[in-house]
Amino acid sequence: MDRLLTGLQPSGSLTIGNYCGGISQVTKYQNEYETFLFVPDMHAITVPQDPVALQKNIKQAVGMYLACGVDATLDNMHIYVQSENLYHANLSWILECHSYFGELTRMHQFKMKSQKNESFTSGLVTYPVLMAADILLYDAKYVPTGIDQKQHVELARNLAERFNNKYNGNFFTVPEPMIPEVGAKIRDLVNPENKMSKSTDNPKASIFLLDTEKDIRKKIMSAKTDSDTLVAFDEENKPGVSNLLTIYSVFAGVTIEEAVAKFDGANYGELKRTTADVLVEKLMAFQDKYNEIMASGIVDEAMDKGREYTNEIAAKKYDEIRRAVGFGRV
Ligand code: TYM
Secondary structure: OOEEEEEOOOOOOOEHHHHHHHHHHHHHHOOOOEEEEEEOHHHHOOOOOOHHHHHHHHHHHHHHHHHOOOOOOOOOEEEEEHHHOOHHHHHHHHHHOOOOHHHHHOOHHHHHHHHHOOOOOHHHHHHHHHHHHHHHOOOOOEEEOOHHHHHHHHHHHHHHHHHHHHOOOOOOOOOEEEOOOOOOOOEOOOOOOOEOOOOOOOHHHOOEOOOOHHHHHHHHHOOOOOOOOOOOOOOOOOHHHHHHHHHHHHHHOOOHHHHHHHOOOOOHHHHHHHHHHHHHHHHHHHHHHHHHHHHOOHHHHHHHHHHHHHHHHHHHHHHHHHHHHOOOOO
């Protein structure tokens, strides 16, 4: 079975964007691939975190994965916490010494995040290398993500090829980004030019998986559209309307073409009301399941099982890599 791997930062409640770009692809392919689904808590501290909240968010993230339909009972499903496996950081250091400062400071996400703050940690610069280590440690072939992480997966590809060439061997599988056809970039509801984000300053801009029904309806009804009246899918000229059509399409389980046909002749109010109805139906069912899961012990069970298995695999891979670079004694 080929391997598929992805992770979602536990820096607060997940958004419907995280669902579309990350989790929905895991649930779609979980019977086809050996799946490594982890909580990248080490990535979360590239920006300041409250330690108590972070610990809570780690468990909640796994609860959300399961409530979205990830099946922890599958033998080929491994759910784990990044910091519970010390090989991620060890491999990351080796890869850092094979990455160029220039290639890291040219990353879009680094440029955006560093411009927002006067000072930032060096972890914000080296973060994509840790992400490469997450992927390469397990020889993952496919990495489901939204469009925003594509460049980071490309760095992981470059590092794998660079390392394999330098040390003359097939040490790492070269991974491929797996970007969904629909929902690769769910947009911010207030500024639809931007992507929807967990860490938004304006809570109206993002729909969180744990939002109340009232908030979901309010946010969708006040989502920015345009001064036209035609419901059409045109991401460049109608980003707000196209975003609502995308959200409807993903949560109603129809194609974009079917969504456009459904709203043929409808006004923006109808598009918003129907999109809100579908979201409320899906997210309320999700929240019932989530509450049930969090009250049971299955989250810890899944993380314990995943920790053991993935530590074994990572130890073997790390040993191979450390020998290749010449660590240790002869
Ligand atoms: P993170 O936590 O920012 O996002 C988790 C996943 O959600 C996707 N995503 C979106 N997809 C569509 N529309 C959006 N508005 C949207 N916002 C976020 C992201 O692309 C991602 O798939 N560095 C990663 C976490 C990570 C990782 C990894 C992922 C660490 N190591 C190894 C894959 C493999 C991150 O910060 O994602």
